[in-house]
Amino acid sequence: MRFVLSALAVAAIMATSQVHAVAADLKCNPMKLVVPFPAGGSNDIAARLVARSLESLLKVTIVIENKAGAAGNVGTAFVVSAPSDGCTLLVHGAALATYPHSFKQLPFDPFTDLVSIGSIGVTPTVLATSNKSISNLDDLFAWARIKPDGLSYGSAGIGVLNHLAVEEMAEKTKTKLVHVPYRGGGGIPQDVLTGRLDFGSFTLASITQFVASGDMKVLALLQPNQTSLAPDAVPTSKQGFPNINAGNHMIVLAPAKTPKDVVQTLSAALEEAVRQPNLKPNFEAAGIEVVPMTAEETVAFLRKMESDWAPVIKRLNIQL
Numbered sequence: 001m002r003f004v005l006s007a008l009a010v011a012a013i014m015a016t017s018q019v020h021a022v023a024a025d026l027k028c029n030p031m032k033l034v035v036p037f038p039a040g041g042s043n044d045i046a047a048r049l050v051a052r053s054l055e056s057l058l059k060v061t062i063v064i065e066n067k068a069g070a071a072g073n074v075g076t077a078f079v080v081s082a083p084s085d086g087c088t089l090l091v092h093g094a095a096l097a098t099y100p101h102s103f104k105q106l107p108f109d110p111f112t113d114l115v116s117i118g119s120i121g122v123t124p125t126v127l128a129t130s131n132k133s134i135s136n137l138d139d140l141f142a143w144a145r146i147k148p149d150g151l152s153y154g155s156a157g158i159g160v161l162n163h164l165a166v167e168e169m170a171e172k173t174k175t176k177l178v179h180v181p182y183r184g185g186g187g188i189p190q191d192v193l194t195g196r197l198d199f200g201s202f203t204l205a206s207i208t209q210f211v212a213s214g215d216m217k218v219l220a221l222l223q224p225n226q227t228s229l230a231p232d233a234v235p236t237s238k239q240g241f242p243n244i245n246a247g248n249h250m251i252v253l254a255p256a257k258t259p260k261d262v263v264q265t266l267s268a269a270l271e272e273a274v275r276q277p278n279l280k281p282n283f284e285a286a287g288i289e290v291v292p293m294t295a296e297e298t299v300a301f302l303r304k305m306e307s308d309w310a311p312v313i314k315r316l317n318i319q320l
Contacts, residue, residue, distance in 0.1 A: 026262070028087035030061035033252075035091050036075025038068045042123040042203065045286045046250045047091040050120055053273035058266075071157075071320065072096070073107065080108045084257035086266055089117060094249035095161050097302040101310045102159040104319045110253075115263055116302065117252040118270040119293035121283060124247045125162045125222040126233060127153075128207055129199035130192050130215060137220050137239045140199065141173045150176030151198040154188035157181045159318045161309070162201035165222045165236075165246035168312050172241065192216065203248065204230055205287025222246040227289050243308060249291065251298055267295040 031054075033047045044066060051062040067075035072092060082088035096110045108114070127140070134140055144151045155163040158181045170177045180197060182188050188200040189207050193215055200207075201222070210216040211230075221233040223245050236244040252270055254263065271292045273279075283290055293301060 026058065026060060026086050028058075028060045028085075030063045031058070031086075032063055032065050032082075032088045033091055034065050034067055034075050034079050034088065036067055036069075036072035036078075039066050042205070042248055042286065042288060043091050043093060043250055046120045046283075046288055049279055049282055049286070049288075050091075050252075050270065050273050053276045053279060054269055057269045057273055071099075071103075073099070073103070076110075076114075077107045079253070080113045080255060082255050084255040084259070086254060086258050086262040088255065089266070090114065090253045091120070092251060092253065093161075094119075094251050094302055094305050095309075096251075097305040098159075098161075098164075098309045098313060101306070101313045102318045102320050110302070113256050114253040115256050115258055116295045116298035117254055117263060118267045118295055119291055119298050119301070120250040120252065120270070120274050121288045121290040121292075122223070122247040122249045123287055124204040124227050124229060124233075124289065125165070125201060126204050126207070126230070127166070127199055127201055127219045127222065128192070128211065128216045129219060130195070130210075130217075131198070132217070134199075134219065135217065136234065137169070137236070137241075140219055141169075141175045143198075144170075144175040144177060147198075150178050152178045152180055152196075153199045153201060154180045154182050154191060154197045155201040156184055156188075159313065159320055161246040161248070162203075162222065164309055164312045164316075165244050166201050167316055168244065169236075169241055171312075171315070189216075201246075203287065204233070208287065229284060229287060229289055245305075245308065249301070249305075250288070251293075251302070263295055 035044045035047050037043050047064050055062050067078050079088055079090040099106055191197045192200045207216055218233045221235045223235055224237040226235055274290050274292045
């Protein structure tokens with residue numbers, strides 16, 4: 001056991017030394033974390049939290065640049081065309097892997113024009129309603145079957161994962177649901193509370209206050225595993241839908257030609273940064289569950305996202 005612990009300690013020291021050694025060669029002044037969405041969203045908050053730790057680990061100044069537009073494509077294209085020196089990184093959702101299938105014209109390929117660095121965490125997505133008689137997905141779909149025009153639900157837009165997930169469940173259960181897309185999803189909670197919508201597909205953080213007050217009931221967590229952010233929320237995997245994974249997984253990417261040793265260094269630094277114990281309360285307060293992944297694990301995750309959701313996008317004939 002003593003040998004194992006010593007080996008682990010040596011490995012940790014070597015990894016940290018590698019981070020600092022290659023960081024000295026980055027020559028970033030400053031390093032940019034590009035968030036392709038407006039300030040204040042989960043990607044933006046995650047980037048700002050991680051930046052604090054990365055600055056210390058990499059010995060560089062980090063600035064956050066919000067380059068919003070075209071569902072994140074403006075900021076993504078900016079990073080794709082940036083120098084491949086490890087000094088310009090992208091903080092995006094893993095849903096980026098589905099973009100080649102949902103956009104008719106995309107100025108980049110997320111798999112060939114970008115290289116994965118790693119993962120920060122996930123903002124869980126949930127289905128919730130203000131109908132006190134509905135407690136789970138069985139109740140929800142039973143309600144849909146007896147309502148002549150089906151149930152109405154809101155999501156943050158056409159083609160986003162929390163839209164695709166609901167449509168996939170509707171297809172599997174042969175129930176009629178009427179999708180009402182909202183720009184960004186900001187007005188959905190109030191419309192569910194007032195009964196204008198029967199239920200909503202939300203980020204968990206956006207309805208925490210309504211769940212705590214008893215005004216809303218979480219019917220399902222749209223991911224395979226439970227989350228410490230909402231230990232009572234039952235995952236879709238335990239309600240008959242094992243393949244649903246619709247949380248906003250926030251990942252970090254770099255221009256495709258970034259040198260392999262720089263990618264490895266940035267990946268190690270990112271993983272160390274998100275594991276900092278002092279950051280955990282801040283992540284949790286923002287509704288983010290830390291889920292670190294290596295560069296290789298992130299690539300595999302993106303490929304699975306693509307294979308899981310491309311058929312749904314095709315079936316729904318989504319062309320953004």
